[in-house]
Amino acid sequence: MKVLHLSDIHLGSSFNHGKINPATGRNTRLEDFLRNLSICIDEALREEVDLVLFAGDAFPNSTPPPYIQSAFASQFRRLAEAGIPTVFLVGNHDQHSPGEGGTSLSIYNTLGVPNIIVAEKIATHTISAKSGILQVVALPWLTPKLLLTKEETAGATLAEVERLFLQKIQVILEAEIRRLQPQHPAILLAHLMAEKATVGAERYLSVGKGFCIPLSLLIRPEFDYVALGHVHKHQNLNPQNNPPVVYAGSIERVDFSEENEEKGFVLVHIRGKNQVEWEFRPLPARPFVTIEVDLTTSNNPQKTLLSAIAQKKIHEAVVRVIYRIRPEQQDTINIKQLHQALSEAHSYTLKAETVTHLDRTRLPEIGTGNTLTPLEALTLYLENRKDLQDLKGDILAAAKQLLEKSLPS
Template identity: 35%
Template sequence: MKIVHFADLHIGVENYGTIDAETGLSSRLNDFLAVFDELVDYSITQSVDLVILAGDVYKARDPSQTHQREFAKRLSRLSAHSIPTFVVVGNHDLPNSTNRATAVEIFPTLHVDDVYIGDNLQTTLIKTHSSPIQIISLPWPRKGTILSRDETRGLNIDEVRLELEKRLTRGIEIQADKLDSSIPAILVGHVTVNGATVGSERSMMMGNDHILNVSSLQFPAIDYVALGHIHKHQIVRQGPPMVVYAGSLERVDFSEEHDEKGFCVIELDPNQTSGTRVTKFEFKPVKARRFLTIDVEVEPNTLDPTNHIVNSITKLSIDGAIVRLRVKIPSTLYGLIDDRIIRNSMSDAQYIANITYDVVSERRPSLQLSPSDGITPEKALNSYIKNKDSIKDFETEFLEAALDVIKTVNDQTL
């Protein structure tokens, strides 16, 4: 059986985007939907048995109707081809009150075919084309649903977190003990695991993070652990079972500039025993929007700093990229910058995030000369020129002109 695992869809992220005049929608919304479409198209053409979304469907707790519509459209395409989708609830999917519904609860409420929502630590049995499969869901943990006020009274934050992690570990163990070892099993979680390399999800956090040990997810009856929440794709443990963060489908900001984006494809053999069922694992890249940082340093002896910056930009391929430009420039040359020309040279970019200038004040060496040193004006001038980097290239011409001025002044005072 073939399974697709992805995470952190974050429909609704619209930073670094523009509004389409015809549709009124953000260009970044189109980016996120385009990579989601790649995944859906692959799942249909490859006749996968199951699609797993390991949390964070939306960017916000209260997604707009448009965002909900676009997500539902794509689940409907999968459902029309009898491909079940399992979604575990992430921290961005949770309301700020325990009594309010999550944005994804609408699917089980309407009894939408082939869409399963994991909003509790529980096990769900799903029938697929190839074989039934057991899914343990580990949604983003909410303290209020796991620990009562009486249980946390008198505990500090670290003690509460430790107790919460103990409860989660015990809860996973209870579910794992109930698994039928003759049926494939996957744990789907939206959590942070010890040893994972974090990314921009730190800046998108909606509360405290809870960290589980990898050992908390390792049970003989579990064939694969599909994780979300960390945006960087990584294999935390080779297994068995494999513990994998799919990573986000689309880049959120420049901290993910160099991260490859995509989804995981897992092939299982239901006829094998637990621990030996995974026969193939593959990461499928998608055409995520490119982010590009351009760093330019302008030397003090640069005659045309604007032209130097433009030349540095045009050497690179920026077509369709979200670009930021960072320029380091001496304060003596900053006034020569033509920002309009620089922006025009970046017109092929999808979006110019920002242009920043690190203006460096030139160090002025103190010569500390006095008449008692016996230094003539000519010698003092020569010493000044040799310590001035910005005029070293035309030192002789400058010195000759300055000496002419000194001579003229001396002649007039005689």
């Protein structure tokens, strides 16, 4: 049995890193995201998978423009038409207003699109796939407001709310686990922030920060695989693989915090109960490149900056150049030449950080009762000036000489 697990599509984001493609009239970043999404769908069809699991966050928010909704739908339509069941799990970015406003994905349920299941609530879906029965326990994005009553949280501290919230999830999940049929494979599909996960962009994208879910709630022998969404960096949180607890990660770089992350999806092979193998399949995500240069000590800032740019692979990349410069050096920068040097980038930003004076380092706090001799003060000062470390001995020796001369004999 084969399952394709993808997550965090965020279709319609990162437009500020793109430009209009004159041939299509569309933002190039929408085209990047769509290319990677269509590769996922191509692979699902080519591999003839039994099931596709989308672990949440379809768009940057729950009300995407119609043309972006259509682009998303036309990709998943290919799975529906091929008879491949697909589960859409609701992530935090898909909810309109928790518990009330519905989700950007609800329309698929309303229309009753064959082979597409929208998981908006905690529930177990028993799916008759091509090569057998699969059970998917769906755990969409949850907040205390969705699970706890006003009476339960009245007067409670944040720590108490967290404890009640986790307790509730545990009870609900336990009930789902007990109802599983042990003879069929079971997958937990969840959109959450798991303890131990290394976060990327999602830290900045989430408005209300949710609670971390302990791994002990997810690592259960009843599950053959745990398919996670929410964190954009691909990772397996359970190296023992009993079961694998895997974030597929986002399919494209959403912003610069994902500069060094590989992007892709996961192909899961279920050979039998608790006999699971999985592989990460990379996607051709657009490179993001940060070029950071300190020009304050350069004799030729323009040359230093140009050579820093020349050292990076910027072809068709999203580039940001950040340079530190002193006000009196600014006239030496030829912006036109920089634009030329960056012209082979897909898009770029230039940011100058003007340093008005060299950063003053603070001396450690001295208790009021203490007085320092001039030599002690100088020693402390030199310890805080990394740039003067080589001269420290000489300066102290010279100071000593001067002080001795000035002291009355």
